[in-house]
Every structure is written in structure tokens, then in C-alpha cells.
Amino acid sequence: MHPSNFRLRLLLDFLRILVLPSAVFHLVSTRLYKIHLGLLTIPAYIGFIICWSICKSLLTRALHHTERSRLGAKEIPCIRGAWPGNIDVLLKMLRAFKTSYIGDVYLQLFEEYQCTTLNTRILWTDHIITMDQEHIKFVLATGFEHFWRGRRQKERMERFLGKGIFNRDDEMWRMHRGNTRPFFARERISDFDIFERYTARTLNTISAVQSSGQALDVQDLFSRFALDAASEFLFGKNLDTLSATLPVAGQTKMGPKGSATDDPWGSFASAFEMAQQVITTRSRYGYFWPIFELFGDKNAPHADAVHRYLDPLVKTALEEKERMAKAGVCSPVADKNFLQHLAESTDDPIIIRDQLLSLLLASRDTTACLLTFVTYFMAIYPEVTKKLRAEVLEHCGSAGSITYEQLRNLKYMRAVINETLRLYPPVPLNVRECRPSGCTLPPSDPTFSSNMMESDIRPLHMPGSTVITILPMLTQRNPELWGSDADVFDPERWMDKERIARFVSNPAMFTPFSAGPRICLGQNYAYNEASFFLVRLLQQFDTFSLAPEVQPSGSLPPHEWKQRKGRQAEERIWPSAALTLFVKGGLWARIAKESH
Numbered sequence: 001m002h003p004s005n006f007r008l009r010l011l012l013d014f015l016r017i018l019v020l021p022s023a024v025f026h027l028v029s030t031r032l033y034k035i036h037l038g039l040l041t042i043p044a045y046i047g048f049i050i051c052w053s054i055c056k057s058l059l060t061r062a063l064h065h066t067e068r069s070r071l072g073a074k075e076i077p078c079i080r081g082a083w084p085g086n087i088d089v090l091l092k093m094l095r096a097f098k099t100s101y102i103g104d105v106y107l108q109l110f111e112e113y114q115c116t117t118l119n120t121r122i123l124w125t126d127h128i129i130t131m132d133q134e135h136i137k138f139v140l141a142t143g144f145e146h147f148w149r150g151r152r153q154k155e156r157m158e159r160f161l162g163k164g165i166f167n168r169d170d171e172m173w174r175m176h177r178g179n180t181r182p183f184f185a186r187e188r189i190s191d192f193d194i195f196e197r198y199t200a201r202t203l204n205t206i207s208a209v210q211s212s213g214q215a216l217d218v219q220d221l222f223s224r225f226a227l228d229a230a231s232e233f234l235f236g237k238n239l240d241t242l243s244a245t246l247p248v249a250g251q252t253k254m255g256p257k258g259s260a261t262d263d264p265w266g267s268f269a270s271a272f273e274m275a276q277q278v279i280t281t282r283s284r285y286g287y288f289w290p291i292f293e294l295f296g297d298k299n300a301p302h303a304d305a306v307h308r309y310l311d312p313l314v315k316t317a318l319e320e321k322e323r324m325a326k327a328g329v330c331s332p333v334a335d336k337n338f339l340q341h342l343a344e345s346t347d348d349p350i351i352i353r354d355q356l357l358s359l360l361l362a363s364r365d366t367t368a369c370l371l372t373f374v375t376y377f378m379a380i381y382p383e384v385t386k387k388l389r390a391e392v393l394e395h396c397g398s399a400g401s402i403t404y405e406q407l408r409n410l411k412y413m414r415a416v417i418n419e420t421l422r423l424y425p426p427v428p429l430n431v432r433e434c435r436p437s438g439c440t441l442p443p444s445d446p447t448f449s450s451n452m453m454e455s456d457i458r459p460l461h462m463p464g465s466t467v468i469t470i471l472p473m474l475t476q477r478n479p480e481l482w483g484s485d486a487d488v489f490d491p492e493r494w495m496d497k498e499r500i501a502r503f504v505s506n507p508a509m510f511t512p513f514s515a516g517p518r519i520c521l522g523q524n525y526a527y528n529e530a531s532f533f534l535v536r537l538l539q540q541f542d543t544f545s546l547a548p549e550v551q552p553s554g555s556l557p558p559h560e561w562k563q564r565k566g567r568q569a570e571e572r573i574w575p576s577a578a579l580t581l582f583v584k585g586g587l588w589a590r591i592a593k594e595s596h
């Protein structure tokens, strides 16, 4: 069944869960035994459906048990809620997603059950969550062939990301990966002309706002920078979002991810972000999310608004291809931009548009998130800014062109970027589905003493077609791996040989760009772009401060966070996630030049 037919899927499930047992009961009671139930008809049907479901569940458990014995594996620990189907846990989670610190709801469950991989089994459906580095490594890399994005994730994302690289497996994913990889070759991503152009425009905006004494939403500005640079890099046309109206301090409303503006660019950004929010909400409701969208696909208006922006670009690329073919011109890949190259590989405008959109999503929100959190740290740790700036001035001077070699020599800059990616990975969680044949996960890592003392070191059974949510953000803040100061922002840890050796021997501790065959294709582009931007920013400015007084109402951290441990107790902003991490309401800050 096509992933966009989620209502049909729900209808078939409804038939399977309710109608099939009712039909069997009807046949047995009225036809075979000719029983007349009278007033008891409805309770009898309900009772039979419940018994049927329990028997089915017991049968599935028995089959899993047999499979576990065959594989020499044990069961993944399972949450035991107070209400049937762990409905109490579901409600607690839904409440927590609105007000609690990112990832905290999962961390509390791991702490309660003293394990790093857990089955939430909400509404009788197995759903595995893991912060275990051994299991994350297996899912992404060493056991890659056992997992895919899977049907359920595709169903949630189809309307927005369709046939793009993030929403496809196997053949089509390989095709996209093969087509995209050449565009991230070293020569292409070390040509800094594009970064230079959009960095200069962004810094001009900062200067203009700064001279008026206003604060600005840097998250919004960095998103525009990343999108304009990526659009020129990918399809040779700047979307020119840096020229559109900026959000104004103290007046701007909260948008789906950051702040909102009332202009055509604002509508595009809002649609782009709302589509991500809808996908996130669907995944929180779990398997039965289509119940909430019976009378309309909530992503349709947002996806349509984004597609309206991209469709004309795709049309032009296909027309150009036709013109070139008629004229008998064939240019080499090196002379083409990504969109032209995509248009060469297929005539299907939907595949081209979906892949273009996937790359815009991949490059805008992640890079903007990284730059936003680096700025956050520069604002709250002036000593870090000072050291960073000294390094920039030493290696790159206060102006002039910047080379790839110069960027490579900025060791402290790299440490700051890595430390930011560790504490605030732009993709804080990721989802995969086990292929139907099932598999085993290796024994758990030694995070909890219960894992370590466990004498039973059998692997864990991963039933076929089960969804697994991996939480790199929790792994990257795990004190067992990173030490008792795991929650502390300390770039020096990336310059300490002993600590680096630990990470090198155990790379699954740090996977902000994912790992294995689906590792991020834009990793080096992102490091270059972020480093380049920060060099120019620090050449021009030296003082960064937060402006909490203009954060939109409802975007400052709730007081109750202070009672919990870890970063949330000191957080001055509200980190939140919808596919990617962001600062709720935007990051309002002042950027200035104090020293002369």
C-alpha cells in the first residue's frame, strides 16, 4: 500500500481489529450454535473482541518467545504502566512533550528501569527507545541491513518529503545517494565564494540592527543565511530570504519553530516548519495518529505551500534540459549544479522536487541550529568567545580571503563546534524500523550498574517490523561515557589527548551526523560553512549577549526545570525539537563590537 494512503491503512486495521472478530463471533454464535443473545448482544461482542485481542497478543508473545529461544536472545525490558496498554505512560509523555526539557521524559524512563534500551509498548504496540551506544551503532552501522526507515515513518513524512532521500530505502535511496554525493566532493565544498557572499550580507544585517541598539533573532537570521547559501549551491538561484522583512524585537509572534514574520517569506518559513511539527506530532501519537486526521491531511496545506515555491524551479530545470538536448549540448557534471544534475537523471518532476526539498531541509535547519547554539554559548561564556576570537585573528587575521587550510588549523573552533554538536545535536533523535525478519541487538553498554552486573549477557531480541527510536542527544550527555562533567560545556575536552583517544576507540559516543551507510552527506560542507561564518563573525564582532526581555512570551524556560539535574537547571533558553532541534521563540541576542 502506498504510504500516503494512511486512511485506508487505518480502515484495514479497523477491519482487522474490530470487524474480523465480530464476524467470527457472529458466525459461531448465530449460525453454528444458533444462540439468541438478546440484550447481551453488544456486551457479548465487546467481550469477544477483547478476548480475541488478548489471545492474539498471547500468540504474538509465544511466537516472540520461540524466536528468542531460537536466536539465543532475551527480551528487551518493557515498561509496566498502571493502565492497560500503558495508556497512563502515553498521557504522561504527551503532557511532558509540551513542558518538560527535551529528552527528559525518556531519560526518566531509562533511570526508572535502570537500562539503556526499553520497550514502551504503548497501546499494545512494541516501540523500542534507546540511548545505548552499542545499539545505536548496530542500528545505524554494523546491523544496517536489518533496519530501514520503514513503512510507518514513510506514512508520516510522505506528504512533505515524498520520494526524497530521507523518506526512501533500498533502490531509490541508493539512487539519490549516488546522485548527491559528487556535489559534496572536497573541491566543491572548499570553494568559499558562496559562503563569502551570504556571510557578508548576514553580517551587514547584524551591523544595521546593532547600530540601532536592537536585539535580533539570530536563529531566524542564520536560517536565512543557510537557506540562501544552500539554494545557490544546489540550484544556482538564491531564494533571497536575507532581503525579506526581519522579525522585530518585542513585536514578533512565536512561529512554529522560531519567530514569525508576515510576508511571503514568512509564509514559506512557517509552512516549512509547520510541516515538520505535524510529522513530530504524528510520531508522538504513535501508530494510530491517522485517527486525528480522518477528515483531512494536516500536512497538505503546508506541503502545498512549500511545493508552490519549488515547482517552478523544477519546471525550468526540465525545460532547460530539453532545450540543451535539442541543441545537442552536453555539459560535464562538474559544470552543473545539483538541480541540473538531478534533472539529467530523471524526468519525474516529483522526484526532483522532493529531493531538492530534502536537501534544503537538511542544510537549513541543521546548520542554523549549530550556529544558533554556538552563539548561545558565546553569549553565556565570554571567555570562550575571547579564546575563539584570538585564534581566529591569529590564523586568519582581521580580514582577507580565507582558505580551507586556514580553517583546518582552527583547532579551538573545531572543539567549540564539536562540543556544541555534542550537547545540542541538530538531529537529537532518529527513527528506524526493523525489517520484517527481526534480529538481535548486541548486549547493552555498561551505562547502568544493572547492565554491568547482569550475568545474562545474551543479545536482545528485536522483533520484526518494530520501530526503534535512537536518542543520540542522551548518549552524548551520558556521564558514563563522557565523565561526571558530561553536562558541562567544555570545548577543552576535544583538545585533551586522553579523552580524544577514548572517543576515537568508541566513535558511537558521538554521532551528530549519524553513522554507517546513511551518514550525513553534508558533514564537511556544514563544518566548512559554520567555521567560515564564525571566522567572519568574530573578525567583525566580539561581544554577544542574550536578550531575554524580548523573547516572545512563553518561550523562556519554565521554573520547574530548576528542580531537575543537568543542563536544564541552568538553561536560559527553551531547546525544543521538530525533526531538528531549535530554540523555542528564536534566540534573541545582541551582537556588538566593544574592543578597538
Ligand code: HEM
Binding pocket: 165, 166, 177, 180, 230, 359, 362, 363, 364, 366, 367, 370, 425, 426, 427, 430, 431, 511, 512, 513, 514, 517, 518, 519, 520, 521, 522, 523, 525, 526
Ligand atoms: C550541522 C549540520 C548538520 C547535521 C548535524 C546533520 C546531521 C545529519 C543526520 C543526523 C543525518 C541522518 C538522518 C537520518 O538518518 O535520518 C543526516 C543526513 C543527511 N544530511 Fe545532514 N546534517 C547537517 C548538515 C547537512 C547539510 C549542510 C547537508 C547538505 C547540504 C546535509 C545533507 C544530508 C543528506 C543528503 C542526508 C541524507 C543521507 C542519507 O539518508 O543517505 N546535511 N544529516
